[in-house]
Amino acid sequence: MTENKKPLSDRAKEVGKRIGSLRDFLEFLEENGQCITWSDDVLPEPDIRNIAVAAGRDSMNGPAVIFNNMAGYPGKKLVIGVHGSFTNLALLLGHPKGTTIKELFYDIISRWGDDKPLLDFIEPDEAPVNENRITENFNLYDLLPLYRINEYDGGFYIGKANVVSRDPTDPDNFGKQNVGIYRIQVQAPGEFTLLSIPAHDMGRHIMAAEKNNVPLKISVMLGNHPAMCMFAATPVGYEESEFAYASQMMGSPLRLTKSGNGMDILADSEIVIEAELMNGVRTFEGPFGEFPGSYSGVRKIPRFKVTAISHRNDPIFENIYIGRGWTEHDTLIGLNTSAPIYAQLKKDFPEVVAVNALYQHGLTGVISVKNRFAGFAKSVAMRALGTPHGTMYLKNLIMVDDDVDPFDLNEVMWALSTRTRADDTIVIPNMPLIPIDPAAEIAGKGHRLIIDATSFMPPDKLGSDSKIVTPPAGPEIDEIAKMIQVLQNGENS
Amino acid sequence: MISCPRCQAAQDKIRNEHQGHDAQGDLVWTIYHCNACEFTWRDSEPATSIDYDTREAFFRVDPEKPYPVIMPPAQYK
Ligand SMILES: [Zn+2]
Numbered sequence: 399m400t401e402n403k404k405p406l407s408d409r410a411k412e413v414g415k416r417i418g419s420l421r422d423f424l425e426f427l428e429e430n431g432q433c434i435t436w437s438d439d440v441l442p443e444p445d446i447r448n449i450a451v452a453a454g455r456d457s458m459n460g461p462a463v464i465f466n467n468m469a470g471y472p473g474k475k476l477v478i479g480v481h482g483s484f485t486n487l488a489l490l491l492g493h494p495k496g497t498t499i500k501e502l503f504y505d506i507i508s509r510w511g512d513d514k515p516l517l518d519f520i521e522p523d524e525a526p527v528n529e530n531r532i533t534e535n536f537n538l539y540d541l542l543p544l545y546r547i548n549e550y551d552g553g554f555y556i557g558k559a560n561v562v563s564r565d566p567t568d569p570d571n572f573g574k575q576n577v578g579i580y581r582i583q584v585q586a587p588g589e590f591t592l593l594s595i596p597a598h599d600m601g602r603h604i605m606a607a608e609k610n611n612v613p614l615k616i617s618v619m620l621g622n623h624p625a626m627c628m629f630a631a632t633p634v635g636y637e638e639s640e641f642a643y644a645s646q647m648m649g650s651p652l653r654l655t656k657s658g659n660g661m662d663i664l665a666d667s668e669i670v671i672e673a674e675l676m677n678g679v680r681t682f683e684g685p686f687g688e689f690p691g692s693y694s695g696v697r698k699i700p701r702f703k704v705t706a707i708s709h710r711n712d713p714i715f716e717n718i719y720i721g722r723g724w725t726e727h728d729t730l731i732g733l734n735t736s737a738p739i740y741a742q743l744k745k746d747f748p749e750v751v752a753v754n755a756l757y758q759h760g761l762t763g764v765i766s767v768k769n770r771f772a773g774f775a776k777s778v779a780m781r782a783l784g785t786p787h788g789t790m791y792l793k794n795l796i797m798v799d800d801d802v803d804p805f806d807l808n809e810v811m812w813a814l815s816t817r818t819r820a821d822d823t824i825v826i827p828n829m830p831l832i833p834i835d836p837a838a839e840i841a842g843k844g845h846r847l848i849i850d851a852t853s854f855m856p857p858d859k860l861g862s863d864s865k866i867v868t869p870p871a872g873p874e875i876d877e878i879a880k881m882i883q884v885l886q887n888g889e890n891s
Numbered sequence: 892m893i894s895c896p897r898c899q900a901a902q903d904k905i906r907n908e909h910q911g912h913d914a915q916g917d918l919v920w921t922i923y924h925c926n927a928c929e930f931t932w933r934d935s936e937p938a939t940s941i942d943y944d945t946r947e948a949f950f951r952v953d954p955e956k957p958y959p960v961i962m963p964p965a966q967y968k
Binding site for chain 2: 678
């Protein structure tokens with residue numbers, strides 16, 4: 399993707415330099431009207447859930463919400479919705495409010511390249527995360543304002559942790575260090591379960607530790623630099639560092655330090671929980687309301703015990719609402735799900751214009767492509783199904799022409815209305831699919847549906863003599879649309 | 892008598908996990924944990940989460956039944 403790499407704008411550099419932590423970002427969001435404080439008193443349940451869902455409804459402009467008056471948690475702070483809207487992501491990447499999803503998509507693509515990682519290492523005793531250190535009598539219920547995210551969850555979940563682990567058979571290897579987002583259920587004041595599967599790096603580390611009967615140590619980072627949460631969810635190779643990747647994407651350094659149990663951690667995180675796998679132990683976990691909008695079932699999964707906790711003064715607990723969309727989870731991972739599919743397709747088919755895999759982690763995708771000849775879009779669709787993410791996720795694919803913005807559903811629906819024929823869809827049954835698709839008859843299997851909503855081309859004989867209206871479009875019209883927004887809402891829109 | 896809202900385990904299986912107080916030190920709620928099915932709840936939650944009869948029956952758990960095990964440790968034996 400090096401050929402697409404563009405230098406960062408001055409504003410993006412400035413924002414990158416200014417934001418070194420969650421706190422910096424919240425302040426920046428607040429200045430831009432994208433972070434509010436809910437200071438009326440709330441009950442942990444159901445109030446936090448209700449407010450999180452309401453704030454998340456506006457996927458373009460919803461704010462982050464800070465709670466500082468939760469019953470039973472005096473003096474504690476919680477924030478949700480930090481990545482809850484595309485405008486929040488736009489601000490992080492140095493764009494103004496009003497930036498379109500398509501613009502953000504191209505910005506993320508253009509940031510990919512082979513820059514050197516920008517990592518500053520500081521001594522643990524200089525790291526803000528170590529302002530407070532707890533080494534005994536752990537009580538996660540006292541440290542964190544925990545609450546039930548969805549009403550039938552099996553307990554209180556930490557939904558936005560960046561977890562650092564190293565290959566337990568090769569603990570000195572920085573390259574084999576992994577940072578991932580795994581859901582955590584608090585099971586006791588000093589113990590929790592963490593869900594991973596064998597295919598994840600964490601799953602491999604758990605199996606390696608238990609097989610060789612060696613300790614697996616992890617550091618759970620909470621309240622992190624916003625780029626970390628955004629890019630730790632992006633699949634990078636087993637030997638690539640998510641820290642390096644996040645710093646390259648931001649174009650500004652991340653400050654790292656060493657945790658008490660030997661992991662590299664962000665020096666400016668709010669809270670870091672050090673823990674160790676309880677080898678061979680499996681504990682009931684779930685249900686948990688997951689991203690397709692359905693509950694995952696109850697299972698027995700690996701359990702960890704806390705060995706130490708570091709936290710900043712007055713730590714802010716960052717959590718996420720996840721469940722039936724639209725939710726913060728969709729905004730957080732959507733663009734980073736779309737971009738790799740685009741990159742993989744673009745290699746073989748330069749005619750691909752953009753990929754929208756925002757919906758339920760790409761269970762439904764929209765691909766815009768310049769048709770070379772009749773049926774060409776279907777060949778591109780087939781290739782998309784063979785990409786690493788497509789193999790397990792792209793259940794429904796809508797193919798649209800290059801004159802349709804796949805991120806603008808009004809345009810996509812127009813293409814569906816005017817450019818589809820009933821006999822021009824493909825259904826492939828009995829395909830692999832992630833097991834948590836609620837519609838699956840057999841978990842782990844599903845269909846592929848391809849709807850070709852691109853225009854007809856020779857040798858297809860066009861159905862009628864209708865000609866498509868070509869309304870004015872392009873950068874000039876985009877600019878006018880923004881001017882109208884400013885006239886309507888003022889400079890800050 | 893407290894019992895588990897999810898599996899109906901009796902009081903001897905229930906752990907009193909944590910108590911939340913207000914700034915004046917008065918008790919606001921208590922968090923409980925069931926040692927049988929590992930359900931955690933707060934006594935201030937809506938009945939749909941913590942009342943056995945109000946909860947949807949689908950979400951009941953019988954700890955005696957087999958449940959899927961992620962990465963079963965037995966695989967190493
Ligand atoms: Zn129970």
